Amino acid sequence: MWQKSLSPQNLSDDEKLALKKAPSLRFRFIVSGVIVICVIAGIAINLIFDYSRQLADLSYDRLLRSALLQMDENIALIDNQVSVDIPWSAFATLAQADEDRVFYKVESLEQGFITGYNDLDSEPPKQPVLDQMQFYNQSYSDELVRFAWLERHLTNPESAQTVRIILGQTRLSRERMASSITQRAVEVVVLIALVAIALIMIGSHLVLRPLHRIEWALEERVKGDLTPITINTPKETHHLKVAINHFMARLQKNLEQLENYTADAAHQLRTPLASLKALAENARDNTSPEKQHQALENIVRQCDYLSQTVTLLLNQAVVSHRLQTHRLEPIDLLEPITASCREHAVPALHQGVRLSYECSLQEAWVLGDSFSIQQMMQNLIENAVRYSGHQKQQQTDVIVRVEELSKIYRIQVIDYGDGIAEEEKERVFERFYRARYDIAGSGVGLSMVKDILDHHHAHIEILDTQPKGTTFQVDIDKLSFFRGQI
Amino acid sequence: MKAWFTIVMCFSLSLAWAESPTVWFGKKNASRVLVINSALDLTSFEPILQDFVAQYPDVRVAYRDVNTLELYYLTIKEQSNPVASLAISSAMDLHFKLVNDGYARTYQSSLTDNLPQDFKWRDQLFAFSLEPIVMLVNKDAFPGPLPEDRQSLLQTIRQHGPAMTKRIGTYDIRQSGVGYLLASQDARQADLTWGRLLEAFGSHDVQTYCCTHNIIDDVADGKLVLGYNLLGSYASQRAKDDDRLKMILPKDFTLMLMRAALIPKNAPNPQDAGLFIDFLLSDRAQKMMQEQGLLFPIHPDIKNAEDPFVVSAPGPTGIIELDQQLLVGRDHAKQQRFIRNWEIAFEIQREE
Structure with a gap:
């Protein structure tokens, strides 16, 4: 995150490997663009092929038509016999297709073969119609030949005959013309395609540039700069920018919490350490064995307390981490509550406190984090036990009660201790606030409870117990299946 | 009538064949043989043939003098198994028709490529004199x-x-x-x-x-x-x-009029036939035609206007074009x- 630049040499091996494996947006963009252009170009070229061939056929068919009409003009009935005198000019027309072979046949349906190639028996693909010329391709003499075909009546007063003229020309000039047209057109299409591909490449570069700008803006920051990105970016990347900014804000918050926590921990540990040191010095300086023994007892107690504090800090760290990282999920609220009651029943009894659990529910589903709830309950119970059992000779009670209301579950932790003064109720959730300094405690527990409850969107209230004592009342929303919050 | 005509043709062909013996050029022990059917008088062609075999001693040339019309029918008759690998004729129209009807094979070389378009057709028919x-x-x-x-x-x-x-x-x-x-x-x-x-x-x-x-x-x-x-x-x-x-x-x-050569489709020795066409089109042979007064080359050397083998027609010339009109x-x-x-x-x- 805080590297100066993203140039490959600054990347770790893993990052390089990941970079190698990562699919490239630009590459995908270009590849899909190139594929689309190639498909379009392919279709265009295909069309050009057909079109150029049609065009060549169209122009050379005119020659063929003209030649055939000239031949036709010189067919006559002389003495009731069909007579053909092919004009030189007819074939001069065909000679414009300079390399093409010419085949023809003139026959009369009544008289039979008249002139041309006797073995040229070609039938047009369409139903022959008198006086209608047809053009078609057919193989003759080992080559594909374009034929013009015409049948017409020849009449004079004495007789009538039907004459059929077939005139064919090989396709060499046509193919040459078609291919020259095609070549030109294909050149143009290929040029356009190349230009389009070049544009796509440039375009992809331009399109991705705002991303690079965001990247540079992040890369060029000094260490620890988590302020929002302010550079102007297009609409398409605006969300990305906002997301990054949000992410950075969260990161900033996490960092702040971390700093707080570190400060907490230092604060929490400094006091017991100082008192431990004082006790130790006291023990060292005392000459009387009883007093020394007394001082060592104090050291041991202080160590227990320190150990508790460390455990609490660790739990708080874990809870804080869980709250940051774990999503809330449906849990049975009773599980963490019963677990923490079970855990504290015996230690409470040692302190002369009877811990009882009152609940008539089988299960109580809420959206929450089981570990955090358990920590919360432990803190509340510990707190209640600590304050109610303090320096009392007779046994007192601490009651954990769970009730179901219409939309919420209500958890009450009731003690019969000295209670909390009205003006202090507001402050107990503050960090390091301690109502009474003569009672061991870190002053962190209730603030953690507040954090956990805030995270669960739950509500806590401090009530007075009758006749005396304190009741912590937690209201937590039921899990509503109908709202689809599973 | 046509059949009758063909029979007469064949008869006269065989007569003609008997009358014109094969003339051989080149060494007897030459490894390759090139048979040429030609309607060219040997007096005009002999020096060219001699020069060819001198240049290519591996080739022995068998020269058969055939009338233009006979040459046409002979080429069709022998289409599947021709004796000759080269047919030379002054009847451009018959030669053209042979190519049009598919009796000739394609030959291409740098010399034929340099031949003007008017003097060749489909790379199958090559004119070498005008x-x-x-x-x-x-x-x-x-x-x-x-x-x-x-x-x-x-x-x-x-x-x-x-x-x-x-x-x-x-x-x-x-x-x-x-x-x-x-x-x-x-x-x-x-x-x-x-x-x-x-x-x-x-x-x-x-x-x-x-x-x-x-x-x-x-x-x-x-x-x-x-x-x-x-x-x-x-x-x-x-x-x-x-x-x-x-x-x-x-x-x-x-x-x-052009004289033209073609290689029959199934010619036994098309390589040497091509070699011979190249030789006819070469500057050496073309120059020889003019200088020795054998034939009129395509591109005469016009330095000597008095040369009888440079055409100086007093009036217009009508070149018989080597194109599809010949079929008419x-x-x-x-x-x-x-x-x-x-x-x-x-x-x-x-x-x-």
């Missing part, structure tokens, strides 16, 4: 002034009728492929003149021949006073050495009608 069609007169025997063109020839015939009777020679267009081609091109170029000539020829008992050299021989002898529509190369060759003869390029129009002259119906008209004019009984 010669004028001329009249050859016997100066001493000719009555009156020598004709400049067809009109003056007609005039001479009219004025000196008896002296001209039976003393004009031309091709029998039924026997000679090139004869038919020249006659049909004459008719095409100037229909009216052709009609008059035909009439005049017919009424004066024009002699018909199968081959050019026979006509030239008779003109030289004085048996004929004029040979009409002769191949320029032969006429020029003979006129050069014979004072009695004069070659005239008609002033009204001079036909120009060989159209079955047109050919029949043309020959019938010719026969009627010449009052020759039809062979049928």
Whole structure:
């Protein structure tokens, strides 16, 4: 995150490997663009092929038509016999297709073969119609030949005959013309395609540039700069920018919490350490064995307390981490509550406190984090036990009660201790606030409870117990299946 | 009728085959043999063949002199298993038709690629000479002034009728492929003149021949006073050495004819045939044609204007183009009608 630049040499091996494996947006963009252009170009070229061939056929068919009409003009009935005198000019027309072979046949349906190639028996693909010329391709003499075909009546007063003229020309000039047209057109299409591909490449570069700008803006920051990105970016990347900014804000918050926590921990540990040191010095300086023994007892107690504090800090760290990282999920609220009651029943009894659990529910589903709830309950119970059992000779009670209301579950932790003064109720959730300094405690527990409850969107209230004592009342929303919050 | 005609053709072919023995060139122990069927007189072609075998000693050339029409039928007859690997003819139209009908194979080399488009077709037919069609007169025997063109020839015939009777020679267009081609091109170029000539020829008992050299021989002898529509190369060759003869390029129009070569489709030795075509097109052979007075090359060296093998026609030249129009002259119906008209004019009984 805080590297100066993203140039490959600054990347770790893993990052390089990941970079190698990562699919490239630009590459995908270009590849899909190139594929689309190639498909379009392919279709265009295909069309050009057909079109150029049609065009060549169209122009050379005119020659063929003209030649055939000239031949036709010189067919006559002389003495009731069909007579053909092919004009030189007819074939001069065909000679414009300079390399093409010419085949023809003139026959009369009544008289039979008249002139041309006797073995040229070609039938047009369409139903022959008198006086209608047809053009078609057919193989003759080992080559594909374009034929013009015409049948017409020849009449004079004495007789009538039907004459059929077939005139064919090989396709060499046509193919040459078609291919020259095609070549030109294909050149143009290929040029356009190349230009389009070049544009796509440039375009992809331009399109991705705002991303690079965001990247540079992040890369060029000094260490620890988590302020929002302010550079102007297009609409398409605006969300990305906002997301990054949000992410950075969260990161900033996490960092702040971390700093707080570190400060907490230092604060929490400094006091017991100082008192431990004082006790130790006291023990060292005392000459009387009883007093020394007394001082060592104090050291041991202080160590227990320190150990508790460390455990609490660790739990708080874990809870804080869980709250940051774990999503809330449906849990049975009773599980963490019963677990923490079970855990504290015996230690409470040692302190002369009877811990009882009152609940008539089988299960109580809420959206929450089981570990955090358990920590919360432990803190509340510990707190209640600590304050109610303090320096009392007779046994007192601490009651954990769970009730179901219409939309919420209500958890009450009731003690019969000295209670909390009205003006202090507001402050107990503050960090390091301690109502009474003569009672061991870190002053962190209730603030953690507040954090956990805030995270669960739950509500806590401090009530007075009758006749005396304190009741912590937690209201937590039921899990509503109908709202689809599973 | 067609079958009958074919039988007659085959018979005359076999006769012709017997008459023209194969002439061999090159070493007897040469590894390759190239058989050429050609309608070119050996006198014009021998030096070229000698030079070829001298350049390519591995090749032995068998040269068979065949009439143009016979050559056409022979190539079709032998289409699946031809003896010859090269066919050379002056009957451009028949050669063109052979290519059009698919009897030839493609050959391409740097030399054929350099050949102008007008002198080749489909890379299957290659022209290697371009010669004028001329009249050859016997100066001493000719009555009156020598004709400049067809009109003056007609005039001479009219004025000196008896002296001209039976003393004009031309091709029998039924026997000679090139004869038919020249006659049909004459008719095409100037229909009216052709009609008059035909009439005049017919009424004066024009002699018909199968081959050019026979006509030239008779003109030289004085048996004929004029040979009409002769191949320029032969006429020029003979006129050069014979004072009695004069070659005239008609002033009204001079036909120009190409000699062309093709390789039959299933030729046994197309490689050497191609080699020979390249040789004919090479500067060396083309220069040889001109310098030794054998043939008219495609691109003559015109430094020497007096050279008889450089065409300097007094009038317009009508080059017989090597294109699809040649097929029209060989159209079955047109050919029949043309020959019938010719026969009627010449009052020759039809062979049928």
